Amino acid sequence: MNVLFLSFDGVTDPLGRSQILPYLFGLRDQGHEISIISLEKASEQEINRFKEELREQKGIKLFPGRFQSWPKGISYLINSNRVKKQFRKALREEDIQIIHSRSVVPLSVISNLVPKKMKVIFDMRGFWADERIDGGIWKKENPLFRRAYKKFKREERYWIQRSDSIITLTHAAKNEIMHWSQTGFQEGTLRSFVFSESIEPAEIDKKTKVIPTCVNTSHFNPKRFSNHQTSEQRQKIGIPDGDLVFGYLGSLGTWYLFEEMLSFFLSALGSYPNCSWLIITREKPENIIDRIKASIKDEEKSRRILKKIFIQGADYDQVPQMVNATDIGLYFISTSFSKIASSATKTGEFLSMGKPVITNSGWGDMEDLAKKYPKYIYLSDQIDFEAMGDTFNQSSLNSKKSEIRQVAEIELSLGSGITEYNEIYNQLGH
Numbered sequence: 049m050n051v052l053f054l055s056f057d058g059v060t061d062p063l064g065r066s067q068i069l070p071y072l073f074g075l076r077d078q079g080h081e082i083s084i085i086s087l088e089k090a091s092e093q094e095i096n097r098f099k100e101e102l103r104e105q106k107g108i109k110l111f112p113g114r115f116q117s118w119p120k121g122i123s124y125l126i127n128s129n130r131v132k133k134q135f136r137k138a139l140r141e142e143d144i145q146i147i148h149s150r151s152v153v154p155l156s157v158i159s160n161l162v163p164k165k166m167k168v169i170f171d172m173r174g175f176w177a178d179e180r181i182d183g184g185i186w187k188k189e190n191p192l193f194r195r196a197y198k199k200f201k202r203e204e205r206y207w208i209q210r211s212d213s214i215i216t217l218t219h220a221a222k223n224e225i226m227h228w229s230q231t232g233f234q235e236g237t238l239r240s241f242v243f244s245e246s247i248e249p250a251e252i253d254k255k256t257k258v259i260p261t262c263v264n265t266s267h268f269n270p271k272r273f274s275n276h277q278t279s280e281q282r283q284k285i286g287i288p289d290g291d292l293v294f295g296y297l298g299s300l301g302t303w304y305l306f307e308e309m310l311s312f313f314l315s316a317l318g319s320y321p322n323c324s325w326l327i328i329t330r331e332k333p334e335n336i337i338d339r340i341k342a343s344i345k346d347e348e349k350s351r352r353i354l355k356k357i358f359i360q361g362a363d364y365d366q367v368p369q370m371v372n373a374t375d376i377g378l379y380f381i382s383t384s385f386s387k388i389a390s391s392a393t394k395t396g397e398f399l400s401m402g403k404p405v406i407t408n409s410g411w412g413d414m415e416d417l418a419k420k421y422p423k424y425i426y427l428s429d430q431i432d433f434e435a436m437g438d439t440f441n442q443s444s445l446n447s448k449k450s451e452i453r454q455v456a457e458i459e460l461s462l463g464s465g466i467t468e469y470n471e472i473y474n475q476l477g478h
Contacts, residue, residue: 049080049081049145049146049473049474049476049477050080050081050083050142050143050144050145050146051075051080051081051082051083051144051145051146051147051148051473052083052084052085052135052138052139052142052144052146052147052148053068053072053082053083053084053085053148053149053150054085054086054131054135054147054148054149054150054154054155054158055068055084055085055086055087055149055150055151055154056086056087056115056127056131056150056151056153056154057086057087057150058086058087058088058089058090058112058115059084059086059088059098059102059110060088060089060090060094060095060098061088061089061090062363062364064086065364066264066364066393067261067393068086068150070264070462071262071462071465071466071469072084072108073106073108074462074463074466074469074470075466075469075470075473076106076107076108078466078470078473080470080473081107081142082107082108082109083108083109083110083111083138083142083144084102084108084109084110084111085111085112085113085131085134085135085138085154086110086111086112086113087112087113087114087115087127087130087131088112088113088114088115089115089117092114095112095114098110099112109138109141109142111134111135111137111138112134113127113130113131113133113134114130115127116130121192128157131154131157131158132157132158132161135157135158135161136161139161139163144166145166145167145476145477146166146167146168146169146473146476146477147162147166147167147168147169148169148171149168149169149170149171149207150171150173151171151172151173151174151176152170152172152176152177152200152203152204152207153176153200155168155170155203155207156199156200156203159203159206167212167213167476168207168210168211168212168213169211169212169213169214169215169472169476170207170208170211170213170214170215171215172204172214172215172216172217172221172389173217173389174217174221174386174389174390175204175221175385175386175389176200176204177196177197177200177201177204178385178386179386179387180193180196180197181193181197181386182382182384182385182386182387183302183303183382183384183386184302185302208225208247208252209247211255212255212476213255213256213257213472213475213476214252214255214256214257215256215257215258215259215472216256216257216258216259216389217258217259217260217261217389217390217391217412218258218260218388218389218390218391218412218413219258219413219416220388220389220412220413221258221388221389222252222253222256222258224388224389225252225256226249226252226253226256227249257468257472259465259468259469260391260396260413260459260460260465261391261392261393261395261396261460262396262460262461262462262464262465263393263396263397263399263400263456263460263461263462264462265400265453265456265457265461265462265463267368268367268368268371268396268397268400268401268456269368269400269401269453270372270401270402270449270453272368272369273368273369273372277369277372278372278373281369281370281372281373282373285326285358285360285373286358287324287326287358287373288322288324290322290442291322291323291324291356292320292322292323292324292375292376292436292437292440292442293323293324293325293326293373293374293375293376294313294316294323294324294325294326294374294375294376294377294378294406295325295326295327295328295370295371295373295374295375295376295377295378295398295403296309296325296326296327296328296329296377296378296379297328297329297367297370297371297377297379297394297397297398298328298329298379298393298394299329299330299331300327300329300331300336300339302382303381303382303387303390304379304380304381304382305380305381305382305408306336306339307339307343308380308408309378309379309380310339310340310343310344311343312378312380312406312428312431313325313357313378314344314353315433316431316433316436317353317356318433319433319434319436320433320436320437322437323356323436324356324357324358325356325357325358325378326358326360326370326373326374327357327358327359327360328360328361328362328367328370328371329359329360329361330361330362333359336359337354337359340353340354340357367397368397368401371397371398371401371403372401374398374403375403375440375442375445376398376403376404376405376406376440376445377394377395377397377398377399377403377404377405377406377407378405378406378407379392379394379405379407380407380408380428381407381408381411381412382411383408383409383410383411387410387411387412388411388412389412390411390412391412391413392407392412395407395414395425395460396456396459396460396461399424399425399452399453399455399456399460400453400456400457400460400461401453402448402449402450402452402453403445403452404423404424404425404426404440404445404448404452405424405425405426406426406427406428406431407425407426407427407428408427408428408429409427409428409429414427415427417459418430421455423448423451424448424451424452424455425455
């Protein structure tokens, strides 16, 4: 099939390289013709070089636009016009059969330009407009943001009806959409969601597939690192020998509950002093240290605690080795309405490295996964701090590595995600 992939995220960005291109490379290997429209933050020279690499090495055609971040409001209109321009160009130059859009945003931009008989995959990712309200990015009190919210919810509703295939990251999100089709969704006066035409839950069920955020299990493979390398990495970071190491991976922005994670770690440390926390992030260490000091307040206590917390930066190639230096993934996510549609990349990354994870309930499909894999995925409110040394002893953790990794291979592997997308492409082609 000849597929046009749409994204407001750049494929030269870290997210694009780790969460977009691996899927598209796999689908190209399955025999599909792939073209991409994206908004890039890289320099013109970098974009052109990457564009040529994609064409020559992977046979993928890139139609890039430059991402505009300023001024706010106007920048969205500029970005939208650039996407429209590239969309028209792609339709002229390529025999496109399927449009595959990453989130509602690109579809809302080209809504009036999509040929009526064109097959469309609405890859929702999450409840985009709701995330902006829940995350405080759009203030409910601001009439412009209220208008924007309603516009994108209308677009979301339209493409749920119009699309030939819908993809969600979680079963919880799929069930929520099916609920909308029956009763609508209302919360106060801002959120209201009803379909303009009747649409049966069975119809949504039939055309909706759940594909969570997947992990490249070849890249995140503990067999790449020997025990000696792991020990050496810990020593290099400064982690005390024999410590049980909690690990956090990624940014500490809007959705991640840093203070709650810190509180959990302090409770663990109080019951089991031989533990450390390794935070793997590109954020400035001094900003995180300031947050820790502000939370603990007691200067002497914060000094002691900071000796057990290690903050390390890492690029994508370095991340597996850093994760390998941990024992348990630890991350808490906001439990707002929109987060039922979220699937954290770090879940697959820790599991693929043979590390169990501890997280909170109330977001995504984590409660169901914890019930299905209770020995590898733990909910924070079920942790017995007094028994932590027994539950997570090194011997037990080492013996479970291959079993834990198997969970990632079954539930969250890049290969399984590519297979699911390939089936959708082929079904729409018949």
